[in-house]
Amino acid sequence: MxxxxxxxxxxxxxxxxxxxxxxxxxxxxxxxxxxxxxxxxxxxxxxxxxxxxxxxxxxxxxxxxxxxxxxxxxxxxxxxxxxxxxxxxxxxxxxxxxxxxxxxxxxxxxxxxxxxxxxxxxxxxxxxxxxxxxxxxxxxxxxxxxxxxxxxxxxxxxxxxxxxxxxxxxxxxxxxxxxxxxxxxxxxxxxxxxxxxxxxxxxxxxxxxxxxxxxxxxxxxxxxxxxxxxxxxxxxxxxxxxxxxxxxxxxxxxxxxxxxxxxxxxxxxxxxxxxxxxxxxxxxxxxxxxxxxxxxxxxxxxxxxxxxxxSLTDPLTGLRNRRFFSATIESDVSHTLRAHSDGHDLRTRDLVFYLIDADDFKDVNDRYGHDVGDKVLVEMARRLSSSIRHSDVLVRWGGEEFLIVSRYTDRAEAELLAQRVLAAVADTPIALGGTRETIYRTCSVGWAAFPWFLDNPRAISYEEVLTLADRGLHQAKELGKNRAIGILP
The missing domain is CATH 1.20.1070 (Rhopdopsin 7-helix transmembrane proteins)
Structure with a gap:
């Protein structure tokens, strides 16, 4: 020690x-x-x-x-x-x-x-x-x-x-x-x-x-x-x-x-x-x-x-999806029916459905690949979002198809929004990521307004009006694409 x-x-x-x-x-x-x-x-x-x-x-x-x-x-x-x-x-x-x-x-x-x-x-x-x-x-x-x-x-x-x-x-x-x-x-x-x-x-x-x-x-x-x-x-x-x-x-x-x-x-x-x-x-x-x-x-x-x-959002584009549409459409339809029965302002009581489909989208996937196709869809979604009002809802309906639910609007002005959508997609080329190459794309639009009959709003359901809008979209495709066709009574 x-x-x-x-x-x-x-x-x-x-x-x-x-x-x-x-x-x-x-x-x-x-x-x-x-x-x-x-x-x-x-x-x-x-x-x-x-x-x-x-x-x-x-x-x-x-x-x-x-x-x-x-x-x-x-x-x-x-x-x-x-x-x-x-x-x-x-x-x-x-x-x-x-x-x-x-x-x-x-x-x-x-x-x-x-x-x-x-x-x-x-x-x-x-x-x-x-x-x-x-x-x-x-x-x-x-x-x-x-x-x-x-x-x-x-x-x-x-x-x-x-x-x-x-x-x-x-x-x-x-x-x-x-x-x-x-x-x-x-x-x-x-x-x-x-x-x-x-x-x-x-x-x-x-x-x-x-x-x-x-x-x-x-x-x-x-x-x-x-x-x-x-x-x-x-x-x-x-x-x-x-x-x-x-x-x-x-x-x-x-x-x-x-x-x-x-x-x-x-x-x-x-x-x-x-x-x-x-x-x-x-x-x-x-x-x-x-x-x-x-x-x-x-x-x-x-x-x-x-x-x-x-669960209500499309993962690719960030838009609302069909599940969101199903969850909210009944409320929009009820509001529209009340507006018509109460005699609200004609300019804010209609509900207009616009079905939009990218023209010849398969050619983009075949020529440039699905990654470029996805970028085209994202850019289309961005342009469509910029062309609608804050009260409108843009939904990715499936594949290259979109749906605009235009709320509190007037069917007499429905064609104006349809033309705005066509111009937003077609007027400016879309840049392909990683290259200087750009491509022009167009879309076709079919639309219809709810209620179908103004004197009898409950006669036709919104599902049937959606089917009519889809018919308008098919007519637009058959007539040469890059156009809007409205279906009215």
Whole structure:
């Protein structure tokens, strides 16, 4: 063993403190240089080192200023244990994966539930023997068990992420895991020596302990310019696993409280303390679960809106599809019938259907390929959209066929819109992507107005009027294409 002395203690304590401070600075600088979840990951690591450094300052105070042994069951022990909590928390953010904003919000709440549970375990099983019912032996045993469990948990998370990562992230996790294991083994040996009364500040135990801090500094430096990879298929499984673990943590609280009440070996003060701590933790967890429930409901509503919108939209052109037409046409027809029965303004009470078909579209696909054909359809959709009013609806009817539902209009002006559509498609050449080549395309239009008979609006259904518009389209094709044919009574 090395000889004791104030100078040796000063060298050991100050060297350890400086190395901890360097580790804190290294992790914090990485955080300032990062953004988003990466910044939060680095800052949580730095927070762990700040707590560790705070514990070291307590040791320096006792060793060098007060020159006395640190009392057993000292409150600063919590700093040493809690230092691992933000480190694990940072890793549970899964920094090597770029997750969606909604998954990040929900995952953060699961992480907070687990963090709260971990702090609860420390208070219930360690602080319980520190204040309400002091017992140095039980305190030390539980503290050592939880510290060991924390190291095992941190190592397990690092190994899991090492396995699923690649490249620089894999090397980073390997180095991080090595540093944690080395520090854990050294800390266990140091703690055992402390309990046996053979440890003193500056003994040889401090050399590998300080060396472990150097490894952590290397971990921080190796993380320069690390960036999260895109979200993978396994991320949903990970999120589900995290959520299940958080629920298990919540459900464990009543069981722990029940054991505290029924265990005859537990002193009454300790039993009451654990029950009170459990009730307080249950309240906090219930609050977090309430927030999570609200977020899940909001996310579910948003997802339903997105899915409904997708089901009503044509994926190629971005136009409405036939499903949208089927879902909304009854409302438009009812409005038109009411307008006629109430004697509304003649200029805004009709419903006109325009069926539009791209002329000779098969030739485009045969000559240029389906990719160019798709681009022609997208450009046609854009031009048709620019030629109609905001109150009109443009639908991709199928293939190269489109439908315009012109609402709140007058059939006397229907031909004007038809001519505007023909001009929008035919007047300007369409550029072929990737080349300077352009092509001119035309379309044919058939239209009909609803109601068919003004004096008897309900005599002919809108489906029959659509069929009449389709007949007009076929006549336009037969008469030479690039024209509009309206079918009227």
């Amino acid at each position: 090395l000889p004791r002395g104030l100078a040796l203690a000063a060298v050991s304590d100050i060297a350890g403190a400086l190395l901890m401070l360097l580790a804190f600075v290294a992790f914090a600088l990485q955080g300032f240089a990062s953004k988003g979840r990466m910044r939060l990951f680095w800052m949580l690591q730095a927070a762990g080192w700040a707590l560790w450094f705070g514990d070291q300052l307590v040791w320096i105070t006792f060793d060098l200023i007060l020159q006395q042994k640190v009392p057993s069951m000292y409150p600063a022990d919590a700093l040493l244990f809690l230092a691992g909590a933000p480190m694990i928390a940072g890793l549970l953010l899964r920094p090597h994966r770029q997750t969606s904003a909604s998954n990040a919000r929900l995952g953060l709440l699961d992480f907070l539930l687990l963090l709260l549970w971990w702090l609860y375990i420390y208070v219930a099983f360690v602080v319980c023997w520190q204040y309400p019912s002091p017992n140095a032996a039980t305190y030390s045993r539980n503290f050592d068990l939880l510290s060991g469990a924390e190291t095992v948990l941190l190592t397990g998370v690092l190994l899991l992420f090492w396995r699923e990562s690649s490249g620089r992230w894999k090397r980073f996790y390997a180095l991080f895991c090595g540093a944690v294991v080395f520090n854990g083994v050294v800390f266990y040996a140091l703690n055992r020596a402390l309990e046996k009364g053979i440890y003193f500040t500056g003994s040889w135990y401090d050399v590998p302990y300080c060396l472990s801090f150097v490894f952590f500094i290397a971990v921080a430096l190796s993380g320069r310019e690390l960036a999260p990879a895109s979200e993978g298929a396994a991320d949903g499984t990970y999120s589900s696993w995290m959520a299940s673990l958080a629920m298990m943590a919540v459900l464990s609280l009543p069981i722990i409280a029940l054991f505290a009440l029924l265990d005859p070996r537990l002193p009454p003060q300790a039993s009451r303390f654990r029950v009170l701590v459990t009730l307080a933790t249950v309240f906090l967890m219930a609050f977090l679960l309430f927030i999570q429930h609200r977020l899940l409901n909001r996310e579910l509503r948003r997802t339903n809106v997105i899915l409904e919108e997708a």
